[in-house]
Amino acid sequence: MKWQVLKPTKANYYLPVEGNLGLVILAKSGKSEIIIDLDKEGKHALILGLVDSDQQDNLELIVTTIHNAPNTHAETMIYGLVRDRAQVQIKGLIQIKKQAQRVTDFLTERILLLSDQSRAIAEPELEIEADEVRASHAATVASIDKDERFYLMSRGVTGVQAEQLIVSGFINQVINRIDDVKIRQQVCLMLKK
Amino acid sequence: MPAFNTGKGLSESVVRTISRKKQEPEWLLAYRLKGLEIFLAKELPQWGADLKAINFDELTYYVDPAAKKSRQWADVPQEIKNTFDKIGIPEAEKKFLAGVESQYDSEMVYGSLKNDWADQGVIFCSMDEAVKLYPEMVKKYMNTVIPIGDNKFSALNSAVWSGGSFVYVPKGVRLEQPLQAYFRINTSQFGQFERTLIIAEEGSVVHYSEGCSAPQYSASSLHAAVVEIFVKSRARVQYTTVQNWYKNIYNLVTKRAWVETRGEMIWTDANLGSKVTMKYPSFVLAGEGARGETLSIAVANAGQHQDVGSKAIHLAPNTKSLIVSKSISLGGGRSSYRGLVQINKGAKGSYSKVICDALILDSRSRTDTYPKNRIWENDAKLEHEATVSKVGEEQLFYLMSRGLSEDQARAMVVNGFIEPVVKQLPMEFAVEMNRLIELQMEGSVG
Numbered sequence: 001m002k003w004q005v006l007k008p009t010k011a012n013y014y015l016p017v018e019g020n021l022g023l024v025i026l027a028k029s030g031k032s033e034i035i036i037d038l039d040k041e042g043k044h045a046l047i048l049g050l051v052d053s054d055q056q057d058n059l060e061l062i063v064t065t066i067h068n069a070p071n072t073h074a075e076t077m078i079y080g081l082v083r084d085r086a087q088v089q090i091k092g093l094i095q096i097k098k099q100a101q102r103v104t105d106f107l108t109e110r111i112l113l114l115s116d117q118s119r120a121i122a123e124p125e126l127e128i129e130a131d132e133v134r135a136s137h138a139a140t141v142a143s144i145d146k147d148e149r150f151y152l153m154s155r156g157v158t159g160v161q162a163e164q165l166i167v168s169g170f171i172n173q174v175i176n177r178i179d180d181v182k183i184r185q186q187v188c189l190m191l192k193k
Numbered sequence: 194m195p196a197f198n199t200g201k202g203l204s205e206s207v208v209r210t211i212s213r214k215k216q217e218p219e220w221l222l223a224y225r226l227k228g229l230e231i232f233l234a235k236e237l238p239q240w241g242a243d244l245k246a247i248n249f250d251e252l253t254y255y256v257d258p259a260a261k262k263s264r265q266w267a268d269v270p271q272e273i274k275n276t277f278d279k280i281g282i283p284e285a286e287k288k289f290l291a292g293v294e295s296q297y298d299s300e301m302v303y304g305s306l307k308n309d310w311a312d313q314g315v316i317f318c319s320m321d322e323a324v325k326l327y328p329e330m331v332k333k334y335m336n337t338v339i340p341i342g343d344n345k346f347s348a349l350n351s352a353v354w355s356g357g358s359f360v361y362v363p364k365g366v367r368l369e370q371p372l373q374a375y376f377r378i379n380t381s382q383f384g385q386f387e388r389t390l391i392i393a394e395e396g397s398v399v400h401y402s403e404g405c406s407a408p409q410y411s412a413s414s415l416h417a418a419v420v421e422i423f424v425k426s427r428a429r430v431q432y433t434t435v436q437n438w439y440k441n442i443y444n445l446v447t448k449r450a451w452v453e454t455r456g457e458m459i460w461t462d463a464n465l466g467s468k469v470t471m472k473y474p475s476f477v478l479a480g481e482g483a484r485g486e487t488l489s490i491a492v493a494n495a496g497q498h499q500d501v502g503s504k505a506i507h508l509a510p511n512t513k514s515l516i517v518s519k520s521i522s523l524g525g526g527r528s529s530y531r532g533l534v535q536i537n538k539g540a541k542g543s544y545s546k547v548i549c550d551a552l553i554l555d556s557r558s559r560t561d562t563y564p565k566n567r568i569w570e571n572d573a574k575l576e577h578e579a580t581v582s583k584v585g586e587e588q589l590f591y592l593m594s595r596g597l598s599e600d601q602a603r604a605m606v607v608n609g610f611i612e613p614v615v616k617q618l619p620m621e622f623a624v625e626m627n628r629l630i631e632l633q634m635e636g637s638v639g
Contacts, residue, residue: 130556131583139575
């Protein structure tokens with residue numbers, strides 16, 4: 001799998017999948033649309049999105065996966081942190097065209113609202129024109145689970161530390177999917193900045 | 194003698210004629226004219242199903258129901274007659290459903306129930322009667338949860354509505370039997386532009402059901418109804434629709450409920466017929482602890498587009514919503530789920546769960562999911578999930594190894610798929626629903 005790290009700075013990206021693609025999207029604010037085109041038979045794509053918005057950030061991220069060829073497979077995970085007064089809008093569209101039989105695609109969007117002024121819009125969408133497919137999506141929007149926080153605090157960490165642990169556990173679910181050590185380290189460094 | 198109608202096309206004079214014909218008060222005419230103005234000013238929606246083929250100038254907006262002796266039994270399409278036979282509709286109902294008789298006399302069955310209702314202070318009549326008998330109530334509630342200008346088709350309905358039901362359930366009254374619009378006596382039933390208003394006072398319980406699983410034949414090609422429901426504190430309203438319009442009809446319906454403290458609104462909605470349906474039953478959870486639930490089934494066969502879903506608006510703390518949608522696409526049909534969950538700032542402790550499952554039965558069909566989840570409150574939780582799948586080869590193989598034909602096996606899997614929603618329907622609907630699914634599956638290629 002060939003990995004690519006993308007920090008969107010412009011409105012549109014079009015990525016045709018030549019070999020098997022691993023894509024990491026790191027986003028904070030602004031509006032961008034990323035189209036992943038699976039137009040060659042037998043290709044795989046793993047799309048990992050990490051969104052971390054704070055202050056007055058306003059982010060709109062659209063990730064569209066188009067299956068134009070049969071036997072193509074994709075998985076998308078987009079995890080978002082929304083702090084302060086930020087607003088995050090994440091749209092994940094899976095399109096499976098008529099000729100694209102024997103396709104699988106799964107999309108997960110998870111958004112954590114970390115302040116009482118933070119807001120989120122989740123729009124997971126599906127457009128399916130073939131029948132030999134398995135596709136699904138799931139989205140959740142919530143704040144930090146009070147039970148998890150309580151459990152950690154009962155083990156002797158402070159409330160702030162407990163929240164930090166939960167947030168890093170949340171992010172690590174995505175980072176751990178990167179099977180290339182160099183890329184993983186690079187992403188971790190970029191996130192710290 | 195030809196029945197009175199307003200002729201083709203829509204204009205201010207048509208709206209005035211309808212209002213005059215019904216001897217309506219001045220305020221209602223004002224509502225109608227406002228509706229017309231908004232309808233003419235608004236563009237067709239840029240989203241959802243394709244509505245460009247509707248020719249508004251070719252439609253007739255009002256036909257006098259008393260004179261609507263429309264059709265001979267011989268004119269009813271054979272396809273519909275066959276379906277009636279297969280799902281076992283009684284002879285008297287068949288003619289009514291096919292539009293041969295404009296009324297269905299069910300006094301024998303429902304006479305005693307009617308007296309029961311009246312004793313408890315329940316009002317169940319047509320909207321036209323309600324305007325005459327209870328004008329203050331109609332004026333207070335009408336066009337409030339769905340404003341006239343909500344959308345192009347609610348505006349059209351506001352301008353030319355006719356027929357529909359008015360239901361008032363007094364404080365604390367719990368109705369055991371569902372109110373069935375289908376059996377309502379001596380009023381025109383399936384108007385093109387029905388208007389329904391349901392008011393459930395504090396602590397009352399009512400189940401209203403409309404439509405019918407048998408195909409409803411109608412020569413008119415547009416059905417645009419508006420349904421407004423008020424669920425007061427601790428009341429519970431269930432509204433069941435089984436829609437099986439003939440496949441020439443555009444069914445564009447606006448339905449919304451206003452739910453107060455600890456009230457509960459449940460929409461059970463099955464869409465089988467029509468050419469195009471756009472319908473998103475909604476609830477506004479306005480009081481603390483209010484609950485809303487939508488359970489829907491859509492079947493899109495050849496030439497059909499079912500663009501249906503639900504909207505949940507959380508305004509108050511600790512409100513809960515559940516939306517379960519099951520859709521089936523076959524024979525080149527298209528079904529789309531379109532929905533909204535909005536959790537407003539201040540709706541602390543609110544929870545919403547949306548589940549959309551789609552079954553696609555052949556390579557000519559299409560299925561879409563377009564949900565929008567807007568969360569403005571961080572002390573709230575939203576969960577959304579959707580799956581698309583086909584009937585598995587191994588499921589079919591297993592059932593066929595037990596002696597079922599392929600069609601039977603397929604129908605059984607599909608019936609199992611919609612089972613969670615069907616079991617919430619009144620029994621007679623549930624039985625007919627399963628038969629209808631089997632009918633749809635007949636000869637469908639896998």
